[in-house]
Every structure is written in structure tokens, then in C-alpha cells.
Amino acid sequence: MLDLDALPLSRKQLRSIGQATARVNIWHGSVRSGKTIASLLAFVIAVATAGPSGLIIICGRSLQTIERNVFEPLADAALFGPLARHVHHTRGATTATILGRTVHLIGAADTRAEGRLRGLTAQLAYVDEATLLPEGFWTQLLARLSVPGARLFATTNPDSPRHWLKVGYLDRAAELNLRAWHFRLSDNPSLSPEYVADLAAEYVGLWRRRMIDGAWVVAEGAIYDMWDEAAHVVDTLPDMRRYWCGVDYGTTNPFAAILLGEGTDGRLYACGEWRHDARAMHRSMTDAQYSAAVRKWLSEWRHPSAGPDAPAGVAPEWTFIDPSAASFSTQMWADGHPGLARATNDIADGIRSVSSLLAAGRLLVHRSCEGLLTELPGYSWDPKATERGEDAPLKVDDHSADALRYVVHSTMHEWRHLLTASATPEASHAPGELRP
Known part of the structure; x- marks a missing residue:
């Protein structure tokens, strides 16, 4: 047989x-x-x-x-x-x-x-x-x-x-x-040479050494060591084909939402950010207040190159929410916010997705995303977790970075083709719609 x-x-x-x-x-x-x-x-x-x-x-x-x-x-x-x-x-x-x-x-x-x-x-x-x-x-x-x-x-x-x-x-x-x-x-x-080249393009840094070279290597230092503010930060945005939103929920910790867009130039852009730091502002917010604030931000957001007479507001196809934020997800659903989904929260794979896009120059950040720009350079591996043989980021100043990771990795099937010239766009598959 x-x-x-x-x-x-x-x-x-x-x-x-x-x-x-x-x-x-x-x-x-x-x-x-x-x-x-x-x-x-x-x-x-x-x-x-x-x-x-x-x-x-x-x-x-x-x-x-x-x-x-x-x-x-x-x-x-x-x-x-x-x-x-x-x-x-x-x-x-x-x-x-x-x-x-x-x-x-x-x-x-x-x-x-x-x-x-x-x-x-x-x-x-x-x-x-x-x-x-x-x-x-x-x-x-x-x-x-x-x-x-x-x-x-x-x-x-x-x-x-x-x-x-x-x-x-x-x-x-x-x-x-x-x-x-x-x-x-x-x-x-x-394996064909074309497939190997495409595969190699999807893995950079730590993951390239492990998944392509097959090496057992330690995670240490900056997570996004390819980050270059001169190359990755932009003051203008192209026209956008579509938008998604990622939300990292916080009560005493900062709450962060990132608006991700797919530009007509074949790149992804962190177009805008909304944050609330309860400690810095000395004011906590309820789920209902967060829901109202996020929906207000999206309804008022305007493309930076849009003229003063252009209508305001953006409607993300999907809003991916921190899967641990069940009460906030329920509130957003009750308030009628469309296209809610639980974010994919595989930390290592999510970091790899962001890393691959940054290394390929396919993910850029608008200068208005101040919290994200502050967090990305210092986003680092936790040395104590490394000593235990685990890969985990330091849980410090990571809220906008987590929101970005949520929305990027949860939409991976939509943008993977952007990493390789030989690949063709994959069919769109809507994530599972959220219900409370």
C-alpha cells in the first residue's frame, strides 16, 4: 500500500x-x-x-x-x-x-x-x-x-x-x-524558486532565521528593529481603497484605536489614531463613553488631503476589538456599530505580520498617530520571558502597537499579496461577525 x-x-x-x-x-x-x-x-x-x-x-x-x-x-x-x-x-x-x-x-x-x-x-x-x-x-x-x-x-x-x-x-x-x-x-x-522567494519575503528578522534558516535563535532587543522613522513616517496619504480599525481596550491603561487603510499605491497606512489615557487625563471612561468617542472620531475623521468641502467620516469595513474586551464589544454592538469582529490575538504571528510589512516598506504611519510613533521604536522583547524560553513583548507602552497588530494580523488574508510581486490578490473572506 x-x-x-x-x-x-x-x-x-x-x-x-x-x-x-x-x-x-x-x-x-x-x-x-x-x-x-x-x-x-x-x-x-x-x-x-x-x-x-x-x-x-x-x-x-x-x-x-x-x-x-x-x-x-x-x-x-x-x-x-x-x-x-x-x-x-x-x-x-x-x-x-x-x-x-x-x-x-x-x-x-x-x-x-x-x-x-x-x-x-x-x-x-x-x-x-x-x-x-x-x-x-x-x-x-x-x-x-x-x-x-x-x-x-x-x-x-x-x-x-x-x-x-x-x-x-x-x-x-x-x-x-x-x-x-x-x-x-x-x-x-x-519547491519552485518563485515560491521560495515569496516565502522568504513573508519572514523577516527573528522569523526569517527560525522559519527560513531553521535556526533556534533567541528573541532579544527591539521587536521592530527594521523601524526607520525617516522611511516609515509620512505627512501625506494617498487615496484609500478601503479601511479597517483595530482597538486595544484599556480602563486604567490607555485605550487606543488605529485606523488602517489600503492605499491606491499598494501600501497599508496607519491613517489615524484615537487614544485616551485615563491616568494622564485623570478621568476614566465607561464602555458607553468609549463607544461614543470611537464612533464620533470615525464620523469626524477626514483624509488629510481632502478639501474643506469634502464630507467627513470614514466607515471601516471591519473593526477588530481586543478579544478580552467583551463588555466593550457588546456596547459597540448595542450602539449599532457595523462590522465588529474579535481581533486575532496570536501575539507572535501578529508581530511577524507587522514586521513583514514594515521590512517590505508596505506599512507606513501617518505623523498624526503620535501614540503609535512613540511606542513602536521602544517595543521590545521581554528578557525575563526569553530566559524562560518564551517569546513575549514587554507589557509597557504597547497599547497603540497592540491596536495596530490586531488590525494588521486580522486582515492578513486581504493584504498578503502586497508582499510579493509574483503573488496574486487572494479572494476576500469576511471574518466572523461578532455577536455578544
Whole structure:
């Protein structure tokens, strides 16, 4: 059923599949380097030869990521040939069938997921993006692999060199029953030069070194080290095709809203900003007052180049709100503000989105955005988080920067084509509309 010679595999992929006989087997390295396909093939071969004792488990950050990163590739006949017909999964289900064997799917977004493993006895486990899982979950999973000959198969992109997976396992491979294979983009010969160039354009700085070079490097210093006020700050704005808004909610901390526009010149612009600092102003505001103030600001905002007779007001297609600000979101919805959505709040990916645009000169900031211009140069990685092997920004003077991150990353599908000359604009997909 599985003829590896008939599949488009590199020599390194084939070698890793044949050598994946240790208790713990880890494929790590750059994105699109072929590590996932190799690891899945090794796992499926293990499923085909596994005995009847013990459960078979697939783990990931969520069921959605497991479906996207594991089952969508397995169902692709171009990648897995006839095997694809023997993989069955219903979207949203917590079990699947591979080669007639029941496989249990477990999402592990936080430490509470560890409880889902207690009492289990497993013989095989596959872990998607291991660095995104809590260390306690990984430790418990290894303890559950108690059947003789039990094996774990895992993939990951590089993270901090102080991450628990690197320090506790990869760096100790010689002491443990563990094998690991490091993959680079060059290990996937099926990628076209155009695709590699496009991919490289999407990753800059820290993420380029990790996701393209496949290096485990530390996050330190300024987050937006490509920021150059002379290059990124503008006094005039082009005509805009469309607008979006991002909101970072604060009560005692500053409240910030950023108006993002897509210019007719193919760039994104932070066009305007509204902020309220309760401490500086010695005056707090209620949700109703914030809602009224933001809506008033948008209704009165005027393009800087518009003449005095031009009508005021701008209507963002979507307003992306800090997902923790449930009461404010409810207030905005009750006040009839259209196009509300919860902001995508994946901090690292959001920072990468902003970084990519800044590095490519595709994101500029109007000089009127004073709070944002003050925060961006000092937006830095938290050294204490770095010591723990985590990537996190310092939670200081980051409110306008967070509002920008919300609106930029939440609209990524709308502007990704701006980063590459060879890519074509993607179809617009509206985010999920917010309901209280």
C-alpha cells in the first residue's frame, strides 16, 4: 500500500522515515522543508504495523490545527497516493480512522489539557508543532506511552534556544532514546524558486532565521528593529481603497484605536489614531463613553488631503476589538456599530505580520498617530520571558502597537499579496461577525 519510492520524497526524508525507530522521534526546521510529510509517513507506517495494545493518539494545539496540518495532507492523494483512501475523519470529531485503526485527537492549548491524558495507555503518538504545546502535556504524554515499543513522532518549527523542547530533549538526544532530524528549505527540492522567494519575503528578522534558516535563535532587543522613522513616517496619504480599525481596550491603561487603510499605491497606512489615557487625563471612561468617542472620531475623521468641502467620516469595513474586551464589544454592538469582529490575538504571528510589512516598506504611519510613533521604536522583547524560553513583548507602552497588530494580523488574508510581486490578490473572506 505504501510505496515510498513512488512518492516525491527527498533523500533526507527517506532516511528519516527509515530511522524513526527511537522512543521519541522529532523532525524540526524551517517551514515547507518536507519535515511534516516525512513524519506523517513514518507515523502511518507505525500505525500499519502496531499491535492491538494501547491507544493511538494525535495531538496538536487545537483540533483545527490537527485537521489542517495532519489530516488535510494525509487526504491528499498527490502526496500520499493510495494511502489517502484509508484516512477517514469528520471535521470537528475527536476520533479518526487510519488504515482501519481508531486514532484519538487531543487539542492541547493550555496546561488543563494534561488532564485529558491521565489514565490512558498509548502505544503511538503524533505531535504537531510540539513547541506550541505546554511542557506538562508533553511530559504526561511520554508517561502514557507505556506499551513496549511505544513511540512518539513530533514536528516543530524552531523556537527559542532556551525552549523546554530544545533544552530538555533535543540538546540531550545522546542521553535519551531520541532521534532528531533538522530540515532546511533546501531539503525540499519540489519547491519552485518563485515560491521560495515569496516565502522568504513573508519572514523577516527573528522569523526569517527560525522559519527560513531553521535556526533556534533567541528573541532579544527591539521587536521592530527594521523601524526607520525617516522611511516609515509620512505627512501625506494617498487615496484609500478601503479601511479597517483595530482597538486595544484599556480602563486604567490607555485605550487606543488605529485606523488602517489600503492605499491606491499598494501600501497599508496607519491613517489615524484615537487614544485616551485615563491616568494622564485623570478621568476614566465607561464602555458607553468609549463607544461614543470611537464612533464620533470615525464620523469626524477626514483624509488629510481632502478639501474643506469634502464630507467627513470614514466607515471601516471591519473593526477588530481586543478579544478580552467583551463588555466593550457588546456596547459597540448595542450602539449599532457595523462590522465588529474579535481581533486575532496570536501575539507572535501578529508581530511577524507587522514586521513583514514594515521590512517590505508596505506599512507606513501617518505623523498624526503620535501614540503609535512613540511606542513602536521602544517595543521590545521581554528578557525575563526569553530566559524562560518564551517569546513575549514587554507589557509597557504597547497599547497603540497592540491596536495596530490586531488590525494588521486580522486582515492578513486581504493584504498578503502586497508582499510579493509574483503573488496574486487572494479572494476576500469576511471574518466572523461578532455577536455578544
